[in-house]
Amino acid sequence: MFNLFKKVLGKTNDAIKEVAPTKKKEISKEEFEDILLEADVNYALAERLLEELPNTISRVQAFNSLISVFQYKADWKESDARPFVEMIIGVNGAGKTTTIAKLAYRYQSEGKKVILGAGDTFRAAAIEQLTRWAQKLDIPIIATRQGHDPSAVVYDTIESAKAKGFDNVIIDTAGRLHTQTNLSEELKKMIRVAGKSFEGAPHRKMLILDGTQGSSSINQAKAFNEMIGIDGIIITKLDGTAKGGSVLSIADELKMPIFYIGTGEQPKDLIRFKANEYINTILDEIFI
Numbered sequence: 001m002f003n004l005f006k007k008v009l010g011k012t013n014d015a016i017k018e019v020a021p022t023k024k025k026e027i028s029k030e031e032f033e034d035i036l037l038e039a040d041v042n043y044a045l046a047e048r049l050l051e052e053l054p055n056t057i058s059r060v061q062a063f064n065s066l067i068s069v070f071q072y073k074a075d076w077k078e079s080d081a082r083p084f085v086e087m088i089i090g091v092n093g094a095g096k097t098t099t100i101a102k103l104a105y106r107y108q109s110e111g112k113k114v115i116l117g118a119g120d121t122f123r124a125a126a127i128e129q130l131t132r133w134a135q136k137l138d139i140p141i142i143a144t145r146q147g148h149d150p151s152a153v154v155y156d157t158i159e160s161a162k163a164k165g166f167d168n169v170i171i172d173t174a175g176r177l178h179t180q181t182n183l184s185e186e187l188k189k190m191i192r193v194a195g196k197s198f199e200g201a202p203h204r205k206m207l208i209l210d211g212t213q214g215s216s217s218i219n220q221a222k223a224f225n226e227m228i229g230i231d232g233i234i235i236t237k238l239d240g241t242a243k244g245g246s247v248l249s250i251a252d253e254l255k256m257p258i259f260y261i262g263t264g265e266q267p268k269d270l271i272r273f274k275a276n277e278y279i280n281t282i283l284d285e286i287f288i
Contacts, residue, residue, distance in 0.1 A: 012244030
């Protein structure tokens with residue numbers, strides 16, 4: 001697991017090395033600030049983290065400062081319901097479809113029966129892409145044609161899962177910009193239909209955030225949360241960027257559970273997010 005965090009934060013740590021090429025037992029406050037900003041930690045957050053620190057900072061002090069960002073009360077929404085219904089939300093390009101495949105693969109690896117619902121009927125490409133993943137993973141999928149009612153897909157997927165004894169239902173949703181009113185109404189309807197088909201569904205609404213997007217992904221999250229209420233976050237694409245510090249900004253701004261981090265393009269490339277391992281992986285590049 002530790003090596004996987006090292007993999008996902010590889011480019012971030014390379015950027016840190018440019019600012020602090022030599023590992024030390026202690027670093028100055030100024031050096032720590034440069035490192036945080038280089039890793040794309042929000043400026044106001046970086047200043048707040050530095051506020052309580054002495055002029056010379058040890059690893060323990062740096063760790064305690066960074067881990068404080070994650071000390072909020074998060075509702076890790078879980079349910080014993082079967083099927084467990086998840087709705088996957090996010091804008092186009094955030095890595096939604098690939099993340100659905102990763103989640104499906106993870107559940108499948110745990111011995112669970114999984115079914116997918118291609119609820120992004122706005123884009124034909126989304127239906128095709130998810131169908132290809134379903135075929136590759138040998139997982140059933142409920143899909144329709146572009147332009148059809150996504151709520152019908154939700155209903156049919158959950159009904160099929162109930163009838164055939166599936167453990168997990170993962171439903172894709174359209175990824176148009178969060179400012180569009182029609183998307184808001186569409187998502188609300190999908191949620192209502194899910195609840196009518198199976199009480200309590202969707203049991204979790206997961207938001208996919210592109211880790212390379214910084215503050216714009218935070219604004220997206222806030223908009224989606226106001227729209228329908230988000231239960232948790234999955235952060236993608238951190239392995240392809242030096243902006244690994246954006247996780248701190250996302251956690252600080254949104255105060256929501258971060259469930260997983262994407263570590264690559266393959267179905268197996270999804271790891272549970274653990275704040276202490278994330279922080280230690282960064283600090284390993286700074287301190288002896």
